[in-house]
Amino acid sequence: MRVAALQMVSSPDVAHNLARAEALLRQAAAAGAQLAALPEYFCLMGLKDEDKLAVAETPGDGPIQRKLSALARELGLWLIGGTLPLRCAEAGRVRNSCLSFGPDGALVARYDKLHLFCYDNGRERYDEARVLQAGEAPVRAELGGWHTGFSVCYDLRFPELYRQMSHSPGLPPLELISVPAAFTYGTGQAHWELLLRARAVENQAYVIAPAQGGLHSNGRRTWGHSMVVDPWGEVLACHAEGEGLALATLSRERLSQLRQQLPALQHRRPGLTP
Template sequence: MKIAALQMVSTPDVERNLAAAARLAAEAAAAGAQLIALPEYFCLMGRNDRDKLGIAERLGEGPIQAALATIAREHRLWLIGGTLPLRTADPERVRNSSLVFAPDGTRVAHYDKMHLFAFDNGRERYDEGRVLEAGSAPVAFDAGGWRVGLSVCYDLRFPELYRALMHPPCDLIAVPSAFTYPTGEAHWELLLRARAVENQCYVIAPAQGGRHENGRRTWGHSLIADPWGQVLACRDEGEGIVLAELHRQRLAEVRQQLPALAHRRL
């Protein structure tokens, strides 16, 4: 299966972001991608955290979800829709949710980001808990016989989530992200390759990558890694697509030669 990670530099304008996502998806589909993944907050990089509240949708309705379903249906592909804000019972909180659409446009999976990012280095400060409500359960889905595990950005630092997704083992793990520049520079590739190696599966990591209109700079470096931790393709910064092929034989070889998953004791 050919897959594509779509790298974006999203803006505070939802319509512009949806248009960019559709354009990149069309490019990936034309290149033969059967599964594509958008980055975290592909639909909005707001000027402040509370901007998410203004565009939040109810699950199953709204223009952002409709746009994702249309992309999947028009190009007949599996679409991991990065993340978008979904409403909760608390009007001051949203879920940071990753929705998956099948080639016929139906929603087949829904994962709410479990781990909420906080960071303060004296120059940059983030606290997602101010407006986000954390999810509570791991989610995986079947994409034409490939088992795909879902996660989002800061989840990457919690290997126990990925271990929970490996019963049965995933063939591919998705990590749509908007890593900050300093944390991405230090840890992004290191953590992604570690998750691939320890779980002996492919990893697709579509990211925000560049200088945004709100002044924030994200790390980018969207990549796809194989079960041995080899980076198959990567894009440093700027809008674009990252393509690679998944091979069942490669999964089988790695798991047979070094049967670490079979040796788990916890």
């Protein structure tokens, strides 16, 4: 399956961001992608955290959701829609939600970010819990015949999340891991590729990681380096900075071959934590 990780430098203007996302999705489809993934906060990189509250949509209805559904249907894509803010029951908070759509435009899966980023190095300070409500459970679904596990940005630092999804009772191991992100420049430079390759190797799965990559209107600089990684940890495609695509082909034959040569997934000891 041909896949595309889309990199953006999103702004505080939702309409502008939707137009840029559409242009990139059309470019991906023209390049033969069957599955495309947008980055975290593709629709809004606000000037302040509270800006998410003003554009938050009701689950199942809203212009951002309708746009994603329509583009997936028009372009015939499996679409991992980055993240967008969805309203929740708690006043003053929203969920950071990843919605995935099928080529018919139907919603296939919703994943709400479980781990909320908190960081303070004396110069940069982030605390997503100020306006975000954490999700409640891992989510996996089948996209284009590939068993896919969903995660968002900071989730990448928690390997037990992927182990739990990959060892779901009655289901096969994950074949594809999705990680839309907006890594800070400093943490991305230090850990982004390292963590993506580690998750790919330990789960013997492909990883698609679309990211924000550039200098934003709010002064934040994101690391970018959107990439696709194979189950051996090889980076198949990478787009370093600015808007663009990382395009690669997932091979079921290679996945099966690597799992047969090194059957690590069969050697997990029962009784150990995920």
